[in-house]
Amino acid sequence: GAGVSQSxxxxxxxxxxxxxxxxxxxxxxxxxxxxxQSLGQGLEFLIYFQGNSAPDKxxxxxxxxxxxxxxGSVSTLTIxxxxxxxxxxxxxxxSLMRGASYEQYFGPGTRLTVT
Amino acid sequence: DQQVKQNSPSLSVQEGRISILNCDYTNSMxxxxxxxxxxxxxxxxxxISISSIKDKNEDGRFTVFLNKSAKHLSLHIVxxxxxxxxxxxxxxxxxxxxxxxxxxxxxxxxx
Numbered sequence: 001g002a003g004v005s006q007s008x009x010x011x012x013x014x015x016x017x018x019x020x021x022x023x024x025x026x027x028x029x030x031x032x033x034x035x036x037q038s039l040g041q042g043l044e045f046l047i048y049f050q051g052n053s054a055p056d057k058x059x060x061x062x063x064x065x066x067x068x069x070x071x072g073s074v075s076t077l078t079i080x081x082x083x084x085x086x087x088x089x090x091x092x093x094x095s096l097m098r099g100a101s102y103e104q105y106f107g108p109g110t111r112l113t114v115t
Numbered sequence: 116d117q118q119v120k121q122n123s124p125s126l127s128v129q130e131g132r133i134s135i136l137n138c139d140y141t142n143s144m145x146x147x148x149x150x151x152x153x154x155x156x157x158x159x160x161x162x163i164s165i166s167s168i169k170d171k172n173e174d175g176r177f178t179v180f181l182n183k184s185a186k187h188l189s190l191h192i193v194x195x196x197x198x199x200x201x202x203x204x205x206x207x208x209x210x211x212x213x214x215x216x217x218x219x220x221x222x223x224x225x226x
Contacts, residue, residue: 042216100208106158
């Protein structure tokens with residue numbers, strides 16, 4: 001079956017512009033996560049969605065970042081007024097249920113470059 | 116503040132020999148640990164995990180060891196194969212869904 005897909009695979013944008021990143025999770029997975037990986041760093045948790053519950057936004061680095069998940073499936077991560085420090089690979093993952101013991105399946109990521 | 120640390124950014128090993136990857140953590144509340152493997156241009160894929168109630172978990176060529184008193188875990192790959200060349204991430208969780216990741220170790224298996 002299809003895995004987690006993300007689009008675009010690469011995005012170059014000018015500082016100050018807004019960007020939208022998309023994630024299509026595995027069908028039937030109730031949990032969805034966004035991470036980012038900056039150069040030389042590990043994956044940094046950004047936001048978590050579980051079913052119809054309020055998302056856990058505790059990892060979002062600033063109010064320029066927001067995310068939504070429509071219909072319990074597709075998710076978009078929006079970064080407003082992008083800054084150069086936002087340059088990173090943004091990874092989406094989904095899992096069947098909530099909990100660390102449920103394997104998180106990752107998409108290939110979106111490489112964002114802010115010039 | 117990085118709670119999970121992989122202090123070796125890279126490791127080179129000969130095919131057929133053992134690869135040992137190390138990971139240290141600072142948060143004593145972590146109770147579930149995972150290793151992920153990542154190839155270029157792909158997302159990380161789950162490799163093996165261990166609960167804090169165990170000190171060893173084995174799956175084929177991969178074994179994870181946990182030393183809670185030292186807040187240290189390691190991944191052993193034996194024998195190493197060329198297809199094992201990848202970036203390996205250590206991750207940890209506090210009884211929930213949030214994973215804290217290390218920066219990764221790049222393994223190169225030489226023929």
